[in-house]
Amino acid sequence: MKEDMKFLRHLWKQGTILNYPLSLQLLNCSSRLCALKEAKANQFHSMTTAISLDVSLRENVKQMWDNSVGMAKGRDLFAEMSKWNVVSWTSMISKNAKGGFTDRALECFSQMQRVGVEPNEMTFSTMVGICRALRNIGYGMSLHCLILKKGFSCHSFIASGLISMYSKHDCVNEAWVVFNETPERDAVLWNSMIVGYAQNNLNGEAISLFSMMLLKDQEGIFSVNSFIITSVLKACGGVNCIRIGKSVHNYAIKLNYSSDVFVAVSIIDMYSRFGSVDRARHIFNQMGKRDLVAWNSMISGYAQNCYSTEAIELFYQLQSENFLPDESTFTSVLKALAVAANSVLGRFFHAKIIKGGYLLDVFVGTALMDMYSKCLDIEDAERAFKEMQRKNLVSFNALIMGYSPFGRYKEAIETYIDLLRENMRPDAFTLSALLSSCSELGALLEGTEVHAHSIKFGLDSNASVGNSLVGLYCKCNLTDNALKAFESVTTPNTMSWAGIISGFALNGEGENALKYFDKMLLSEKPNEFSLSSILKVLASWAATEHGRHMHAYVIKVGLESDIFVGSSLVDMYSKCGMIEDSSKVFTSMPKKNVISWNSMIMGYAQNGFSQKALCLFGEMKKLGATPTSVTFIGILLACSYAGLVSKGRHFFNMMVSDYRILPSVEHCTCMVDLLGRAGHLDEAETFLLNSQFSSEPSIWKSLLAACRVHRNSDIAIRVAEHCLHLEPHDSSTYVLLSNIYASKCLWAEVERIRILMREVGVEKEPGCSWIDIRNSMYVFISDDRFHSANEEIVTTLKTLIVQSKNASFSSMLGEFRL
DNA sequence: ATAGGGTTAG
DSSP: OHHHHHHHHHHHHHTOOOOHHHHHHHHSSTTHHHHHHHHHHSOOHHHHHHHHHSHHHHHHHHHHHHHHTOHHHHHHHHHHHHHTHHHHHHHHHHHHHHTTOHHHHHHHHHHHHHTTOOOOHHHHHHHHHHHHHSSOSHHHHHHHHHHHHTTOTTOHHHHHHHHHHHHHTTOHHHHHHHHHHOSSOOHHHHHHHHHHHHHTTOHHHHHHHHHHHHHHGGGOSSOOOHHHHHHHHHHHHHSSOHHHHHHHHHHHHHTTOTTOHHHHHHHHHHHHHHTOHHHHHHHHHHOSSOOHHHHHHHHHHHHHTTOHHHHHHHHHHHHHTTOOOOHHHHHHHHHHHHHTTOHHHHHHHHHHHHHHTOTTSHHHHHHHHHHHHHTTOHHHHHHHHHHOSSOOHHHHHHHHHHHGGGTOHHHHHHHHHHHHHTTOOOOHHHHHHHHHHHHHTTOHHHHHHHHHHHHHTTOTTSHHHHHHHHHHHHHTTOHHHHHHHHHHOSSOOHHHHHHHHHHHHHTTOHHHHHHHHHHHHTTSOOOHHHHHHHHHHHHHHTOHHHHHHHHHHHHHTTOTTOHHHHHHHHHHHHHTTOHHHHHHHHHHOSSOOHHHHHHHHHHHHHTTOHHHHHHHHHHHHHTTOOOOHHHHHHHHHHHHHHTOHHHHHHHHHHHHHTSOOOOOHHHHHHHHHHHHHTTOHHHHHHHHHHSTTTTOHHHHHHHHHHHHHTTOHHHHHHHHHHHHHHOTTOHHHHHHHHHHHHHTTOHHHHHHHHHHHHHHTOOOOOOEEEEEETTEEEEEETTOOSTTSOHHHHHHHHHHHHHHHHTTTHHHHTTTOO
16 A cells, blocks of 8 residues: 555656556555545646546545635536546446445446436446346346336347346346347347356257257358357257257367367366266367366366266376366365265365365365265264355255265254354255255154245245155155145156155055156156156056056167166066066166166066076176175075075075175065975074064064964964964954864864954954956955956856865865864 | 356255
């Protein structure tokens, strides 16, 4: 400041007349008031001109002239000011806005109108630019009104600014109205609208607008420039269609824009988004001149596509070519380490970032937190969060998201409350992250409260929030609530549909799953998830015909090579008993994962092809796939059906000791079943009592069934009484126990069971089975008179009964009959 | 005076 004054004094003494920009520059420091005093003593006209531009000092200047030189000078100044005011006011507004003094810029604008100076097209253009940066669109809208009133809306550069302003504030419709009502459209106007669409994620619209532009451009009124190419490339990156992207790329080459750094960076970014890192790298390599942004975009491309080694390599290469990494570079590097969950290198870069002083940046800080939370190191993520100087909504969201894999909804909600205390407004990310924390452990109460908040903030119509709500409610078996949440979503996406369909499928509401699948087809294409869910439903129904149709449909939509769909098809066919079709699908799958292997092994096991199941298990291990808990269910099932007792014991031990898999209810049921079927009833009972599931009724019932087969009434009585103790309302156990006592002529016990049954109020649940013929379901309930079936089925059934009696199967059915 | 590239979250 002192230096400035010295310099000024020097100039004054020399009698130099300062020109306008120089004096303004000199005055643009806090020494202005001192300068005023000096100016009072020295009469430098240019000086006062510069000062008079500053609205806040204008009055002071006038007063100064009034006091020192006399009223006349002051009046002169004022008159002069009004003479060149439009330009000076406008540049004053612009200066203030650029210096970050938005309030003063707005004040200038109203003051100039108050003193009767009419804004011109430059003033309005500047003002529109300011309104674009404002938090609120209200001021911008009233400015738009003024522009319309004063008749400035026909200027295409003002219209461009308005389009940009509206689209920045998510008002694409308003932007479109401005675009549509501007008769003379130049390249900038088209570009503003294209960018506006792209910014609001309406990439398809942006691309269509571009093609519309090309059609109109035949008259040669304007031409596509490199700005437009970059914008369109950006939009291409947002649609899942590499074909369009490639043709725009070719078009850019044709127009000779491939050497433009901006264009090249957009192409790199676009290909990275498509997952074509190699193409992106090719463009990067071919660039004649690269700036830091180009390096950053390539590093980011690698990070996005999980090529973390390449990203790090590029970081070092960048340094060796004497570029100084910036915040963006570090952000991308951290992302690369986050996707690789490499906290060792992550810490190394953390240190580097601290040393370089990059930690003040919100992006870097947030990326650092995210890196730690992706490494499941929530404590360090919390620490990084606490150490951040400036936090924004994204930083809060990142922490809340960090909690969700652990289901730590309490901490997530606490962070959310902090966010509200900071006067921030949650967005869809915040709420859906909170909801996924809640659904992890089924925290329904807290989840419902978050639901209330999402309604309060108008975010329940958002697809991500809606999807999370559907997830939470489905997890808690509340499909009605899930459906309500789903229906609040304005534009459900493919995943939304998949969510509600799978929710129905998992909660045993197959009819609803199918209903919503059909509804979805009216507006959305099915994806691998919705198809898998539907196949699961059809598998559970053993709906053969429908399943075949769905398989044909899968082929039609081109998802037959998908790993999830393929596995579901394998499962569906094997549940329908069509093991050949199942194995055909399995063999033709181009890619298999552990789920596919599991489906096929389970399919073989369930259909009694134990040997094939075990062979497949061997093959799976040979190909390097690691068996999971589900694999062993299939294997133990296969052993159980084939009576391979020692193999079963062997695989069970292998699972526990080699693969460190904790035995689940299913595994224990299989083991008890295996031992029981083979007649090792004592061993089965001991196994069960020693297992974690000794109070699980279903396993005891499977042991009871084994006792029945082996006609061991002593153990059977013990086991059945235990079953009654665990499940006093299960009618089948009463019936069975009663039968056993009856077979041993223990009539008093039979009577006791009968009384007990009446006391507890148990009624026998009717047995039920069904078959699916030509897409129709025929349900049979025991003891009914076949009223629901057709003639053909009734006749066939009667024949079957006679045949089975002749084959003396009836003797087997007669055991323990009441 | 209006328009274009890379950076954080699922």
